Amino acid sequence: MWEKAIVVLFLISIVKSEYKYTTNWFKVPLDHFGFQRNEEFQIKYLVNEDHWDKNNGPIFFYTGNEGQIELFAQHTGFMWDIAEEFKAKLVFAEHRYYGESMPFGNKSLDNEHIGYLTSEQALADYADLVDYLQGHEVNPKYPVIAFGGSYGGMLAAYFRMKYPHVVAGAIAASAPVHMYPGMVPCEAYHRIVTSSFGIAGSKCVANIRASWGALRNFSTTANSSEWLQKNWKLCDPVRNATEVQQLIDFLQSMYEILAMVNYPFASDFLVPLPAEPVRTVCQYLNETLKGQALLEGIGKILQVYTNYNGRSKCVDYKKGSDYGNLDASGWDYQACTEMVMPMCTTGQNDMFEPRPWNFTSYSKACYDKYKVYPKEGFARIQYGGDKLDAASNIVFSNGLLDPWAGGGILNSISSSVKAVVILNGAHHLDLMPANPSDPENVKLARGIHKDNIRTWISEFVEANS
Secondary structure: OHHHHHHHHHOOOOOOOOOOOEEEEEEEEOOOOOOOOOOEEEEEEEEEOOOOOOOOOOEEEEEOOOOOHHHHHHOOHHHHHHHHHHOOEEEEEOOOOOOOOOOOHHHOOOOOOHHHOOHHHHHHHHHHHHHHHOOOOOOOOOOEEEEEEOHHHHHHHHHHHHOOOOOOEEEEEOOOOOOOOOOOOOOHHHHHHHHHHHHHOHHHHHHHHHHHHHHHHHOOOOOHHHHHHHHOOEOOOOOOHHHHHHHHHHHHHHHHHHHHOOOOOOEOOOOOEOOOHHHHHHHHHOOOOOHHHHHHHHHHHHHHHHHOOOOOOOEOHHHOOOOOOOOOOOHHHHHOOOOOOOOOEOOOOOOOOOEOOOHHHHHHHHHHHHOOOOOOOHHHHHHOOOOOOOOOOEEEEEEOOOHHHHHOOOOOOOOOEEEEEEOOOOOOHHHOOOOOOOOHHHHHHHHHHHHHHHHHHHHHHHHOO
16 A cells, blocks of 8 residues: 555656657666676666757756656656757666666566665666766766656755766755655645645545545445446446455545646646646535435546546556556565655545554565565665755755655755745646646746756856866
8 A cells, every 4th residue: 555655756747748869778787886796787868969069068867767768758848948048968867677777677576686676776877877978087078967856856866965076966856855754744745635635625625534434334235336336437346345445545546646746737647637637526526425425426536537538448446556657667666675755644634544654564565575674764864864964956846736745855955955845836847848827936946947057057167167
C-alpha cells in the first residue's frame, strides 16, 4: 500500500507537446564506487541543439526520473520554452534501471541484479555524462543548469549539492527533500490531498470520508458484487474482503493522483483528465449522499478518472495505481532501500480510513519482496534533508495544491537556496509548457527561475573567464 502511495512522488503530468531530439547512448560503470566489478552499460540521453550557441551557450540538463526519458523530454515544456532565449543545448538523461537504460537487460529488476539502482549511482552517471559533454576539460566551457520535477527535482538539487563543480545551479520543482522519517508528520501528504478536495467543496470531503464505510457495508449485502461491477464498470467482480481492500486502495490512489495533477488545463499525461479535475469530480458529491446514492456518485468519479476519453472498457482496480505511460517498475525497490518516506492517514484530518505508519511491517514487506531491509535514515544523512545551509544556487519550487509540498522547502534557506511558493499550483506546474490557463503566480515563478538561471550563468562565466 505505502509503496504504491510513494510511487506517486515520480509522476510528471503535463500537457502533451511534441518536441524533436536526437537519441544518444553513453557508457557508464555499473558501480561507480567500488573497484571489484568492472562491468559497464549504456544509459540513454536525448539532445536538442536547435538554439544552442556552441561558443558559450549553456547546457540545460534534465535529471531523469523513474521512467523512460522520452516521457520527460516531451512533457517538460519550460526547458523548451526558454531554450531560444538562453541559446541553450537541451539534454535529457535517463535514470539507470528505467526506460531502456537497463544494465542487465530484461533481468535488471531481478533481485540478484537490482542492487545498483540507487540515486547516488544515478547522479554519478549524470556527472560522467556532463563531463563527456564538456569534452573532459579540466576547465569546463559551458555552464550547466540542472532541471527536474518530483524525484527528478530531488536529483537536480542533489546534483548541484554533490557535484557543484559540474552543475552551476538547479531548478528543483516539487522536490520533497525533507519527507524522510522524523522530519514531517506522516499524515502531511494526505492532509493536503484532503485540502485540495475541500477547496472544491466541503461536502465532497465529507462524502468521500463516508464512502469507505458505505462501500464496506454494501459489499456484504446480496448482489453487491454484480451491482458494483455493472455500475462502476469494473473489469472484475468484488467477491471477498481482499478484493474490497484492493478496490479501496485503488480509490485512495485515485484521489491522491487527482489532487497531484489538479491542473487548470486538460492533461492526458497519466490518464486523460479535464481541467481542474478535482473540481470536476466533486460536482458528483456536492450534496450530502448516503448508501447507494453515495456509491453512484463515487462511480461517476471513477469514470472521469479511468475513462474521460471514452476509450477504456472497464476499471481494472486490481492492477493498483494507474500511472499511464510511466513505467516506474523500479521505484518500489528504491522506496524499500534508500527513499523511505513515511505516510499515514488518521481519518480525522484527512478523508481516508485510518492507517498508521508502521516501519516494522513496511520493512517486512520490503524483505518479502526484495530480500532487503530499508535504511530508515539513509537519505537524510546522505543528502541533508532540509539542513542545506552549505548548499548554493538551488531554487526549490512548490505548489500548495500539491500533496508533495508537505515535504518541500517552503522557506528560503539562504540568499542562494531559495523557495518559490505557487499558491494555486499542483505538482511542478512551473516546469510545464506555458498555457493560456496558467495562473499569474506560476508565470511569476517561471520569471524568478529565469532570473536565477541568468545569475548562475553570469557567475560561471565570471569565474571561468
